[in-house]
Amino acid sequence: MKKTFYFQLIFLLFGFSFIKAQTKIDVWDFGAAQLDPTTYNNMLDEATINSWYPDVTPGTTGKNLPSSFTVGILSWTSTSSTSDRLRTSNTNLTRWDSNSVPVTVASTSETLTGYLYVNASAATGRYLSLNLNEDDEITIYAKSQNGTGKMTFEYTGDTSQKDVVSLTSSPEIYKFVAKKAGVYKIYDSVDKPFYYRILRKPATYVSVSGLVDLTNASDIPSEYTLNFTNAAGKVWSAMPDASNNYTINLPAGYTYSLSLGNANGYIISNSDPLTVSGNTTYNPVILKVTLYTLSGNITGLSSDKLSKLGLIFTPSDTRIYVPKPVVNASAGTYSVQLEANCDYTISASGVNDYYISNNNINITSDITTDIVFVAKPVYNVMLNINGLDATQLSKLTVTFSNLNESGYVYSFTDLNNIQLRDGVYSVSCSGLDEYPVQLGLTSNLKVNGTETSKNLSFIPVTDWSFDDATITSGVTTAYKGMLFTGSVYNEKSKGHLVLTGDATAKVPVSPGEKMIVYYYYSAK
Structure with a gap:
């Protein structure tokens, strides 16, 4: 099963029908692999990588990665020049070693021959950065040492985008899309990341156009808009003209949800998610529905529970209109617009320890009623x-x-x-x-x-495997009766216990028992 993760937009891959010549995809491969030059701009070759190590014979091993470098729009910044490493099976490259490469991406069968290794956990001061255009798509091949990593793709200009993904102990493919133009940082806030390959694909914009059908919504406000929204909530809006025609340019290759702006009480009847892979014709059909507001207090839940609460209003029969309740957790209130003369069942998410005592509603005007939660029996x-x-x-x-x-x-x-x-x-x-x-x-x-x-x-306990718990330096002082002092941590996926400097591990042994230590290696 392919494990590709999508964040700003969920990508559905179809054959692309481009309106103009496609810009090549920039690729930075840390094994200096050269991808098809008709499709890719290979930003890293052997000469470029070896230039990071001046006065060193190309192909030399045992060399740490420098604390900074820049190749095109990609930069590397680190607080250390003595511990981060380039590890690759390409013997023409200056590197630390060839540990754990080549490796195959299970989802795509691609072979990766090198990676940038951040040799410290939660080292947010050691990061890659990219200077991107709005809607650029970024693909990162990565993993983390213990499979506990949290790779972060963060916009540095403001707080508008900070996507966090969970890394596993095997290389997988992760995708992000820049909401704004500017510099983005890539780092791991928990584990030691491995960055194998990074790609940047500029957005290709295509036209979506059509005629809006207002047969059943002739009195819709003249300022209404058609809103196209991606999975992360970015919205592109189009205002139809006097003849009800509209045109909008959207990034191709993605799927958008449809809604109306400035048109309360109106809905798009054919608003299934729209996949845009080339110039697209989409003719929305708008209906008017009679809506009333239901609002009131939410009782029976603590402030902590209210912050997790979601409300769901399910009609007794199939309806086009989907209610969108709003919960004000700080005030302990809610409001929602419902269709008139429709039987709804109220349910909740995020508070499974509770149930709603009276969960049926049908309204014919604006009304106020409280939603009362009761703890389930224990x-x-x-x-x-x-x-x-x-x-x-x-x-x-x-x-x-x-x-x-x-x-x-x-x-x-x-x-x-x-x-x-x-x-x-x-x-x-x-x-x-x-x-x-x-x-x-x-x-x-x-x-x-x-x-x-x-x-x-x-x-x-008579066997200490070190692969069933996370041992963190400076935090973990004991593990199944084994007592630690100094800097001790584990590499969980490998079942290794690592002691640095003067660190010690005291193993509980009774008289007459034999202790067997499986030695791995010692290094400075």
Whole structure:
């Protein structure tokens, strides 16, 4: 399954029908791979990369990446000139080594031969930057060392765009589109990123035009607009002329949602998402609907819950008009426009621990009514725990994660006062890192309308794999009874524990036991 992520716009790839000659795509490949020159401007070749290392024989290994360089509109900036690295299997390049390359992108079967490696976690002062035009498309081939990275594509001119994506431990393809012209920074706020290849494709604009059908909306305000909106919320607007014709230029290759501006009470009946791959004709059909405003207070939820609340109004039969409720979390109020004489069922998102006590509504005028939330019933859960002493029990936290409702996680330190609502939960434990014990295999817990119980058995730890937890330097002091001092961290995807400088790791061993250490390497 192809794992390509889209952020400012969701791209649906079709055959492109260009109206004018397509500008080539700029590509920076950190293995100096040369892509088809009829399609790409190859910005990095062997000579360019080797020029970053003056007075060094091309092909030399063991060389750190310089703290800065610029190639075209791409720049590299780092707070260090002694730790970041170019790692490539291209032996003609000056580099650090060839660790982990070549590598294949699973989704496309492309082979990558080099990468820029940021040798520090959460190093936001070590970044790539691009000076882009509005609507430029950026493609980045990347991964992070432990698969926990958060790659950020951030506009530096203001706060209008900051796209964050989760990196995995395998190279994947990520796409962004610049909302504005200007400089954008690319960095990882959590892990150590690997940047293999970066591409910039300028937007190709095409014409979307048509005739608006106002047969059933002849009294629509004259200032109304047709709004074309991308997935990130950027809007292009067209105002039809006196003959109801319109024309607008949009970036090709993308899909847009359609709506009306300055036309409350009117809707586009044929407003399915519009895919634009070349010059396109689209004739909107506008209908007038009778709408009234429903508003009121929201009760029964805390301010924290209100900030997560979404309201949904579902009609009893198929309707073109889709209500768009607005929740004012700070005021604890809501408002929504509904069609007259239509039965709606009110439901909520983001607050699964609650339900709406009266969730049916039908209005024929503007009215005010409160939406009342009530907590769902909960049931006692008794734990039968063995394998821990009294001190360990006092430090134990037990966590239940709802398997069918993502994000609903409940942790308890008072193990005699556990209550959960109906659901199926996985069980995990924390708080015992300083002890060589761990929870044994434990089945899921099911709560179904009555109190229940669960057995938790803890077993001794005799194997430390380092691939089942994140060990962070300066933060993590213990792992399954192993105690750390100094700078200690793990490379989770590799199962490596890394100790630097005078760092130590104390392993709990009883008399008569044998300890086996699987040595990897030592380096300065």
